[in-house]
Amino acid sequence: VTGTEQRFHDLVQRLGEIADLERAAGLLGWDEETKMPPLGAPERAEQRATLTRIAHELETAPELGELLEELRPFEEQHDRDSFEASVVRITRRDYEKAVRVPAELRADMTRTGSHGYRAWLEARANKDYRILLPLLERGLELTREYVACFEPDGDPYDVLLDVYEPGMKTAEVEAVFDRLKEELLPMIAAVSEPVDDGCLHGRFAPEAQRRFSLEVLELWGMDEEAWRLDDTVHPFALSLAPADIRLTTNFRDSDLHGVLSCLHEFGHGLYERQIDPAYARTPLARGVSSGFHESQSRLWENLVGRNIATWRFLFPRLRATFPEQFSAVSVETFHRALNRVEPTMRRVDSDEVTYCLHIILRFELERDLLSGSVALADLPDAFDAKMEEYLGLRPNDVVEGVLQDVHWSEGGFGYFPTYALGNVISVQLWERAAADLGDLDERFERGEFAPLHEWLGENVHRWGRVLTPQELLERAAGGPLDAEPYLAYLRRKLDQLYAGAVG
């Protein structure tokens, strides 16, 4: 072992400890939202804060910076895609970003976000935006301080975007979003009469929904050796190890939303599950960006999970699970109901066509808030005005309006666009998978989901953070970010749905 190899070993050792702390903090969060007795909350907050703080100290330790400097020649001796070069490169990127932010500012942001969350709950309960306003003011102020740490020479919003979508520029997002807006607004206007989705409402025993969901997920590639599915209030997915994937959902007995959220979270889980296990306990062992992560969940939820071919295989099983509700319903009627297009007040209830408009209006408002062209005091009105402009709906109160999402209250400015990017990327990947694998619909009708699962593993998942999001998209989808495949997909889907609506 040479001195340099020993230094690389030391680096990997340090990174392993940081990863262990982060995963342990992840378990504290998972447990809090799925298992913890409610009175455990105050101590849990302390436990999470302590682990996060220690992890941050290790991430910004001067010794880590020295190791990274010493390992520059080592990095250059290895291929760019190699484990060795990638560990050093990605760690350096994280380190250089982390040390720019004073620990005190970071702690302040965390604390304000946590108070903001509680104020958000209270503001909602009282339908009173003013309860939240001071914390939003503080959060935005801290966000501006955070941006200033990076001395941006371009759009300051780039700094926020980079947290979730490394390397992406605001101008690129804007170009894609302008194109989406241009097409989606007339598309929605053309949907005169929403399809009937009555078959999706009724009584669906949660235990039966769980059984059906697990049946689907196991068919798609989940197994008990490495995955779990638990109940929670706000569904999420989490990886505690390459082979310890936690999905969560929320089954309500009045509809099947919980089943669809399982399909969505499965996409997140599968991404983490298929990252090269050699990257475990290093910063490479995560999805490369929020947009890419969202592309995986939206792909399984929408492109697979709202696909008529999939339901030609699954619907008999669903009918066997809920004979009363579905014995008189055709798979075509069910599929149309699942794809009903209609503007909704809440982002989380929205369909594939209107979803991106919810995102675009938030992206535009975030930029206006950051630049100061919209004041936080005027945000509720600005939000309602955009809702009316893009979706033709006017919120009746702030809970239906600006308070519907928690992100801003927690200081999460810059996250929203990644949801829409995920939709766009999902169809870019899908088209390439279909080109490589042949007719996916035919396979789905036979219950064959493994080829897609494996294609995604080979072309997207296994890379972890080795490639940048831009490189990954280029290699996996064969081109840069492009709204056209997504728009074409939506057009085809609408044609199909409305052509069949009388059948």
Add this chain to the structure above:
Amino acid sequence: VTGTEQRFHDLVQRLGEIADLERAAGLLGWDEETKMPPLGAPERAEQRATLTRIAHELETAPELGELLEELRPFEEQHDRDSFEASVVRITRRDYEKAVRVPAELRADMTRTGSHGYRAWLEARANKDYRILLPLLERGLELTREYVACFEPDGDPYDVLLDVYEPGMKTAEVEAVFDRLKEELLPMIAAVSEPVDDGCLHGRFAPEAQRRFSLEVLELWGMDEEAWRLDDTVHPFALSLAPADIRLTTNFRDSDLHGVLSCLHEFGHGLYERQIDPAYARTPLARGVSSGFHESQSRLWENLVGRNIATWRFLFPRLRATFPEQFSAVSVETFHRALNRVEPTMRRVDSDEVTYCLHIILRFELERDLLSGSVALADLPDAFDAKMEEYLGLRPNDVVEGVLQDVHWSEGGFGYFPTYALGNVISVQLWERAAADLGDLDERFERGEFAPLHEWLGENVHRWGRVLTPQELLERAAGGPLDAEPYLAYLRRKLDQLYAGAVG
């Protein structure tokens, strides 16, 4: 705020972080044994090791030692039982012990214990003690090194005992155990014919056992706001916060052992639940010793849970849960079955009378191993010989014999005696509670368990580690460790059971 008060605040802050890491490590363990998908195991071991290591670094940090030195006058200004003096005193005790042990030795012990556990599983699977022997040798060697760190001038076993039973001396344990042996051996010999416990065998649906157990535990003081009950392989209890108590059990459909293990673990949980919440996130917020902890679990399992008065209230509920099994069984027959006395091969299956003999033989063997008068190579034979001498049973193989318990394989020398001390202490406390509260049986027959629950909170639990085990026993039970109440209780019980056996 004076400088000294600021220093005390700094100390409490540091202790809070250590506590957070320890509880987070606790959650990693709980999850591993109750929820984790099996393939998550390798990373989980790393995560636990990292958190434990960081906690140990913080516990032995020179800055902590300096703080403790500076706070000597502050400690003296406060009452001995006060929060302030107790935090400093107990932290100093822990610190002075921790810094005697080199980090490398501690890591070696943990690693060897972990390998020992796996070797134990393999040795059991192959019924071959030789598979385990090298790891036992290594574990004992490290144990001797650990003992040497404390340069003991008395019995070296005192050092091991002190890990679990702070301040207790081997000679005290020996005196109590000699007395137990003297009485228990003839007591067991006098039980000619074991009572019929046929009613405890049959088919008991685990879900029904769970419902019944929760019904009992809620009656005893468990509530969903602060407690959980989960399934596991080897039952245990854990506290993640004063109001986050995790019980685990293992319901088998062939008997009611899982119900009894719930009652046992409840005792551990209640202890942690009733520690003064002001001690949270300090070293005071734990049970004071293993023996005291065990006294609480044995008290609820045996003195309450195997009590005819308790079952006069509970049996109709049990019968409603399992009408087929119990409709033709009287509460007296059930109670006698629950208290059947008969030597068993396995410690964990043993009754109240024979239990202590299982412990005593292990205690004697541990001392012989430590002194070298028994070699590890000869341990299986020595174990079998003691089993025959004390319980009249000869193990058929090493799985029935020396491999039945995991403790030694993991390096846990010194733990066993605390089980028997728990039995002894449980009756000492019980007698005092009965003296203070009047006829407990009458209360139990009416379903009133709260007075005992509260008495234990006030007299034992709330203290945490503020009092030493010796002080706590003196204050709560009014005297030093004493085997006589326990022996008298067993005599009364045997008389009652055998007097009623023909009724």
